[in-house]
Amino acid sequence: MCNNELSLEWKQLADLPDAEGFAGSYAGVSNGALIVAGGANFPEKPLWEGGPKRWTDRVFVMTADSAGWMDATPLPKPLGYGATATLPQGMMIIGGSNAGGAVADCYMLTWDGKDVTCRELPSLPVTLTGHAAAVMGGKVYVQGGSLAVGEQDAESRLWIFDPATETWSEGPALPARGRFLQQMSTIGSTIYVLGGIGLQDGENGRKVRDMLTEAWSYNEATGWRRLAYLPHFCAAAPTPAPVINGRIYMLGGDDATVKGYTPQNHPGFHNFTLCYNPATNEWADAGEMAVARAVLPCAEWNGLAVIVNGEQRPGKRSNQVWGAKLH
Numbered sequence: 001m002c003n004n005e006l007s008l009e010w011k012q013l014a015d016l017p018d019a020e021g022f023a024g025s026y027a028g029v030s031n032g033a034l035i036v037a038g039g040a041n042f043p044e045k046p047l048w049e050g051g052p053k054r055w056t057d058r059v060f061v062m063t064a065d066s067a068g069w070m071d072a073t074p075l076p077k078p079l080g081y082g083a084t085a086t087l088p089q090g091m092m093i094i095g096g097s098n099a100g101g102a103v104a105d106c107y108m109l110t111w112d113g114k115d116v117t118c119r120e121l122p123s124l125p126v127t128l129t130g131h132a133a134a135v136m137g138g139k140v141y142v143q144g145g146s147l148a149v150g151e152q153d154a155e156s157r158l159w160i161f162d163p164a165t166e167t168w169s170e171g172p173a174l175p176a177r178g179r180f181l182q183q184m185s186t187i188g189s190t191i192y193v194l195g196g197i198g199l200q201d202g203e204n205g206r207k208v209r210d211m212l213t214e215a216w217s218y219n220e221a222t223g224w225r226r227l228a229y230l231p232h233f234c235a236a237a238p239t240p241a242p243v244i245n246g247r248i249y250m251l252g253g254d255d256a257t258v259k260g261y262t263p264q265n266h267p268g269f270h271n272f273t274l275c276y277n278p279a280t281n282e283w284a285d286a287g288e289m290a291v292a293r294a295v296l297p298c299a300e301w302n303g304l305a306v307i308v309n310g311e312q313r314p315g316k317r318s319n320q321v322w323g324a325k326l327h
Helices: none
Strands: 010-013 026-030 033-037 059-062 070-072 083-087 090-098 101-111 116-121 132-136 139-143 158-162 167-171 183-187 190-194 197-201 207-211 215-219 223-226 247-251 272-277 282-288 298-301 304-308 311-313 321-325
Touching: 010 304, 026 101, 026 298, 033 090, 033 101, 059 116, 083 132, 083 139, 083 298, 090 139, 132 183, 132 190, 139 190, 183 247, 190 247, 247 304
Parallel strands: 026 083
Antiparallel strands: 010 321, 026 033, 026 090, 033 059, 059 070, 083 090, 090 101, 101 116, 132 139, 139 158, 158 167, 183 190, 190 215, 197 207, 215 223, 247 272, 272 282, 298 304, 304 321
């Protein structure tokens, strides 16, 4: 049963100025501005009619005093399905994929008051897509993902980027199976890895999805720790998962309850919200969110946990932007 004290108050922001909207975009904050970059959609015709997926290099920015979104200088290449980290230096884009496959590219996006500049950073040690990231102690922690597109591999490794030296190092791997489309979050000196999708062997040597309910935490003093299992499967929810009043919120995503569908008749993803309390190691139902979305980023901006676009159902994007009040 939902605890009404945990329910969130939602506010709709200006739609992203693209008719289709995107899934797998990057979103973060630089100098008080909200930046959205990259992602993919099916602009020519729907997925179920054979429409090709197209990645974008478009960059959008919104400031606290602007009426809506402004176009900014595009990315160096189309990208999506990577991870984002908001740092004092700017918004960091980490890996992802495009029509050529998974990439290791990393960039720092910075709002200078007039435009977004993009600076190339040292690449990930490996190509990576479908991973997640969280910031702890000024460093960026990147966990999981796949080395290649196509859901044929899933990583357990942990990569750490130090912005002070702009170097990558490898941390202790998650002591469990690899995963992608998981959620990550940070509270104090601890990062969290929540849910996601693993792989198992299917027929004819094919890999098939295995939806996970595992939850883990990591800090440098104690290492990895297994937490209470999620009440239900959750993958591809907005990440980094926002922290509100000391609790981590999992906002929608894919709970794997819809089976045997085609993209054309898929009823859409669920809009249920889960809440994790690290003080008690307990999960709670936090009620319904404003919209049902999957495969989308989250950024804390202007007092809101902002979720950008995402999939309403496989192959169908939204151009809407919503924010949940942080306090």
